[in-house]
Structures are given as C-alpha cells and as structure tokens.
Amino acid sequence: MQMFNTIKLSKGGMSLGLVSSGVIVLLVLSFLVPLVVDLDPYRLSDNLRASIGLWNGSGPVLGTDDLGRDVLARLVYGARNSVGIGLAVVLVSMSVGVPLGLFAGVYGGWIDKIIMRVTGILMTLPNILLAIVIVSVLGAGLLTAMCAATVVAIPGFIHIVRSISALEMKRQYVHAARTSGDSTLRILWTEVLPNCWVPIVAQATLGFGAAILNIAALDFLGLGAKPPMAEWGAMLADARPFIESNPNLIVLPGLSLAATILGFTLLGDSLQQWLNPRTGVHQ
Amino acid sequence: MTLEVLNLTVQLPIDRVLTTVVRDVTFNVAPGEILGIVGESGCGKSITNLAIMGLLPPGAIATADRLELCGHDLRQLSAQSWRRIRGNKLAMIFQNPMSALNPSFTIGNQLAESIRKADTTFGRKQVEQRSLELLDQVGLASHRAFLRTYPHQLSGGMAQRVMIAMALACRPSLLIADEPTTALDVTTQAQILNLLLRLRDQFGMAVILVSHDIGLIEEHADRILVMYSGEIVESGPTAVVTASSRHPYTQGLLSCSPARQDLPPKTPLAAIPGVVPPIGQSMQGCRFAPRCSRAFERCLTHPDLVVRHDYPGAAFRCFAGETYVA
C-alpha cells in the first residue's frame, strides 16, 4: 500500500503564540522585578554633565538619561504604567461599547440606526487625530489622554458586537427561545451575549495594543503624561535631542513599545485561531 | 475504465485521534456509466469523493491499492499535477450551487475562468462563443446578456445548471455530482437530473452521482453502490439491486420512504430502528448488526463483500443475505 495525501500541520499558529507569550511574560516581570530589585526611575544624578551614557562597569545597567535617571528603571516603570493604562482604557471602552452594541443589534430599529450612525462617524475619523482633538478640548494630562483613548476605542467594540448580535438574532435558536417564552432582554443575555465573548476578547487584546500606542503618541506630543512620569512615549520625546549621541535613549523605549504592541496583536491573532474550533487539529 | 478504485481506506483526525472513516472501498466506473452512491449521513460517501478528488482535509491519511483516473495514478500527485487533473479530466458539482458560485463575479466571468483553464489558447471571442455553447448545452438562454447576470439573480436550478456548464467546460472524463439536487425543489430536481442524463448520452462521460435518496439513484443510475458507516454493503446494477437486494440496510432504505409503502394514511411506517453509529467508531463484527432484524451469532464477525451467484456483477456484505430467499 502506498501512502498519499499526508498534509503537514502548519507551524505558524504556534510561533505566534510563543512570541506573544514572551512579551506577556516580560510585562508581568515588570511588575514583579521592582519588588525584588531596587529600581528608582526618578532619582536624578548630581553630576548632570557626566550622567548621560551607557553602562560603564558600574551604575545602571542600561545607562542613564540626560537627567541621570536610570533608563532600565524608567523602562520597567513605564511598562507598568502602560499595562495599567491599557487595561483601564480597554475595560472602560468594553463596558460602554459592548452594551451599546448589544442593544443596537438585538433591538434593531431606531436604536440601531442612531447608534450605528454615531459609531460610523467616529470610525471614519482617524484615531490619533480624534484623540488629539479631545485632549485639546479637555486639556492636556494623563487622565484626559486616557479618556481620549477610551472614546477612540469604543466604536470598535460597538461595531463588532452589533454585527454579531444582529446575526445571532436571525438564528433559529433565538426564534425558538422566543417561542419558548423568553423576553428580548432574556434572549440578549442568554443567547446573544455568550456568543459575543470570543470576538470581544480578541478585540480587547488588539485594543490593548492600540490603547498603548495612542497614549504613547499623545505623551510623545506632550499632551499626555507630565514629567517626571516614566512613560515610554514621554521618554521618546525627551530623547529626541540625543538621537545621535545616545541612540539607546530612543531605541530602547521604542523597542519596548513596538514589542508590547506586537505581542498583544499577535496574542489577539493566536487567540482567535485557538478559539476557532476548526483550526488547530493535531495528529 | 475511467476510474478504478481498489481498497481505498481513509483515516481522519477526530478529536486528535486518527480514526478510520472509510474502509476498503472498491469500485470502478466505466466511460458513459452513471454510478450512484447511496448512503446517509455518516456513511463516508462524501469523504470517498474528496479522496478521489484529492481534497481531503489536513491531517487526513488515505491509502489505496489502486486509484487511477484514465490510467493516471492519483495517489502520489503533487499539487500542480492535481491542478492539471481537476477541472480538466475530473470535474465536480456540489450540493449548494449558490455557495459554490462567487457572488462578486458575473456568470460570464466565472464560465470564462473554467473555459480558459481547459484551453489556455482561447481568445476573448472564442471564450465567449464557447460560453454560449455551454449555456445552450445546459438548457439556459445562450444570450450575451445572460453572461452579465450575477449569481444572486439566479434561482437554485439555474445556478446548478451554470455549475454544470462550468464543469463541462473542459470536457471531463469523470463528473462527480455530490448531492446535486438536494437543495433544489422537486420539480427542479427532475430537470437537473434529466440534464445530467442527456449530457452523459451526448458526451459519453462517466458520472458518479451521490445521494441519500435511493429513489433518485434508482431512477437515474446504471449501477449502484450502497454505503453504510464507511463500507460498501451492497453494489451492482441498479435494477438488480433494487429489485432483489440482499442486504437488510438496502432493503430498509428501499422500503422506508412513505411513497413506497402502500399503507393507509396515519398508520405507522416501517422504519429502520436505531441510529447510524458515530463516524469512526470501532465495532466488532458487522456494523449494521445492532439495527438489523436478521442479525444472528455469525454477525459478530465482520462479513466480507461476497459476489452474488445469480448476478456476478453484484455483491453484498451480509451473512444473513447469503441464505436469503426473496
């Protein structure tokens, strides 16, 4: 007997998971490490002129910035801030966006039309631009930057949840639930919402990355976090004059930012693949 | 012989375990012959088709002593070779024509794609001419205007005719029709099947017609293959098998449709009790035995396919059938 038609399993899905887990691990470490090692992101150096530089055998491992602050410490604390901010933004936008999307999809009619028009308008505006406008109106600061990032993230949730719930409402088991006496609200809760979780989770992880990016952009522009806060976007802005003399001051925060966003994006992707029952068949 | 299949066995990964879903399937299809494969869900007929077409899902393993299409060995083909066979020697039409047609392209576009694949030298004029010719052959209006319609403007029957036209573009040696009329209305079913018969007569191509409806197969196929739970349980010329079937499952299928039973209204119908075993479940002995009214001790060992004494072209797989007297 001759064998034929053996198809190899694709390895792509697994490497995505590895990269994103690596990034997540690093972020978790950023919370744990300061408990063990003494890192101070705010301590200034006495000798400012000699302070900027790379590791020279003693002192901070990744060097210091122009004010003598420990770069590694600032990166680690920046990671904590980013994670915290990202989490806050995602949670708030989820709690606003998901119910709105559900009501739009389940009840339909005028509610649906109004919500979708507003969502549509918000989605056509470029995210950063909208965020800048909001911050300009509300005044610069970390809190307003977070508000802006939240507002910008909400339409994504509304859109995806509304699409799914509108689709779910057409399903036969929703009709069956209605003829079994369920009210529309009950149907929303027991039939529609459980089927929305997977895309919501995927959207949330992607939204995490987007939120961090938006905040970093606002910080870079000086519209977000105020000094001396350790935040990657702000570090990028501070390091601009030193781009030629001490590129590590730009490269390191930039890499951290890129890696974190990439990690969450890949996590969102591999979550979608993993949660999809059709892919991921092993032998 | 257009198609020769010998001892085809397919294993699929189910819940991460390789399970045998199709066992030792053997059959031939001669040019100009319509072979009907009958079976219900879980019998493996669709998997058998996919194996012949080289379209098994990833992770599947298929083995066969012989698998030849017009003399080409299908077992070790590369993807490129498969592309040459599919759409050239081998064409297929599926159950739901609406989902097989690309909604964004016109009928003319999709027909042209099939035609160009078969004959890469055709210029635009020739492609158009051939499209109209094909539409005419399948009984649709051969107008240029029709070529500009989109799939959603067509009814199910018309879409299926377009699919047949696309399948015919390459003048295939073998056409596999997997439940081509199940999604269509009763009146349209008759039209489409008549069309297939007419085309077979006209072009002499071999056809594999797959269905769960034995009445349909009985009426349109020359030879019949009855599959149950991954195996062939009965095969032979249609007239012979339907008139004097030996396997209890075939007899059950033939007798349990309400149209065949001349019972007064509102009386219980004869039905095959029980359910088909889950796909790939390993069983001791005959796979139909749990549902069979004629099962006896010998059925605990697995029966082989046995050729009939009275009709050498027919075979069945049943110990009880060997001593069966109609």
Added chain:
Amino acid sequence: MIIPAPPSVVLRVKPMSHEVVVIDGLSKAFVARQSLFTKQSLQALDNVSLTLRHGHTVAVIGESGSGKSTLARLLMRLERPSSGNISLLHQGRLTDIESIRSREFYRRVQMVFQDPYSSMNPRKRIWQIVTKPLTNLSDCARANLREIAERELQAVGLGTQHVDAFPHQLSGGERQRVAIARAMTVKPDVLVLDEPLSALDVSIQAQILNLLLEFQQRMTLTSLFITHDLSVVSHIADDVAVLKAGQLVEYGPTAAVIAAPAHPYTQTLIANMPGRPRTRSVLAGELQPQQRSNVPGPEARTTRAQSRPEFSFRVPRFDIGRDRELVQIKGVQR
C-alpha cells in the same frame, strides 16, 4: 353550504370539529431598500386563508419561495402580517393572536423548527433546552427539572443518557426528537411544524413521522405541518393547502386533492412525487433570472416593475396564471 362529495371519490372525512385557528386574508410583504430612492417589496404571502380544526392536521405544501415558512412565522408571532389576521380559540372565543398575552399564547401554540441543530443553543445542555418552555411559561417548580426532562425524553423515544449532553453530541434524528420533546413539554393545543423532516436522512424520517403520528393520535393535537414532500402529506395530513409564490392555489382534504388535483401546479407536484411514475411534466417557468435582494425571509418573486427588457427563452414559459380563484375540492365546507 355543504357540497356533497361525488360518489366516485372515496373520502375519509373526519367529523367536523370546532375551529381552533382561523387564518383570514393573511398577507406579508417584505420591504427592502434597493437604494436611497427605490424600495423593493417582496410579496411573501398574498391573501391566504386557512382553518385549523381541533384534532386535525393541515399540511401546507409548496416549494422554496412559496411563503410557507413565512406562514409558520406569522402564526408563531415571530413576524407581523402586512394585512389580514390570525385568530386563536382563547377562553371560548376566537381572538386575534396579537391581543393574547405572550405567555398564554406560547403555552398553547408551539413550534418544531426545520433544522434541529440550529434551533438549539449549542451551549446549553439537553435538559435545559427541553425544559425552557416549561420554566418560562408555567409556574412549575425549578427543583425537579431534570426529572421532567428525563420523562419528556422518554416520551419521544430517547434514553435518559442524553439529558446532560450538548446538541452537537446527538445525531440529527435524536436532535429532532429533542425538539419535539421541547415543544410538547408544555402540552400545547396547536403544534406548528416547519419542515420537521427535511433535514433528516430518509430512514430517520420514517421514525420521526411515526413519532409525530403517535403524538397526534394520543393527544388530539391540532397541527399545521409544512413540507415540500407530498408523500409525507398523504400520510399524516387531513387537509392540504398548496402554496405557490405566496398564493393559495388549492385547499382541501388530502385524499381528494391527491386523487384528483384541480390546479395545474398541484398536478405537476403530484406527478413529480418521488416513487410515482414520472410523466416528465416539467415546470419550465423558472428559467428567468429574477431581481432578488438580501431580505430576511424566503426568496419570493418581487413585484417591482421591470425596467429592463425581459429575457426571452426558447422554452415557452409555463405560466401558472394570476387568477386568484381558490379551487375548492369536493367535501370542504366553506
């Protein structure tokens, strides 16, 4: 006025019982926006009138696009009619179904859907699915739901081992039994069945049909049985209504209609019935591309005036005709 049956036609006429559901002049049009300025309406049902009598089964037969599923949905209050009304015998009087409270309505009228898989929430267990109507519509104690589920499953011929399973773990026939159990749990008076056998294998169809017959006889159900399969109709229904493109073209006792169909469409359907010698009377009218649009509900002929010239075909179009005359068959009391 009672039209006496001609002596040559043998009818099994059930004694007339009271009306339970009266459908009167029911019409339903789906409206879709083609663009900002043009609206397109699909007439799914056009002036359909039927009566369901106590203990009788009325079969509604038609092909896709005939409006039969729309009829079922209208009867189950899943859609609102465009015109006409449906009345249910409620508290001694025929009342418009819109004015009956949801809870009371669904306790008396239940539905078995076409596809047993998609009519069940894949995340819920069988016992939850089967007892949901009971928990919603009656005041039964929540404590012994699983026992109730087991009992109902046994009544439809399923073993109790399926109680904790999920729908995807059951076969098609088993799922349909669960669907029937779910509908019967509240002991409804009226059962609407929307093509309950279509998604099943042929050998399972016979089993389920037997089950339905058993329920019909044991519980004197009044039912509306929608199907495209005439052989099933002749076996289970007292009366049959033939729908084509939303219109009722024939309506009468099953035996009479099948023995001597009056309308050409019915004749074609009967001639094409599987198992009958086919006389190859083939409907050629479907050979015209239609203006279809993505509207929820069945595909139906649109009523928009055609702005493009109609295609002409070699095969003459077999026009069923626009006459709305309802063909009455002997023996039906109007």
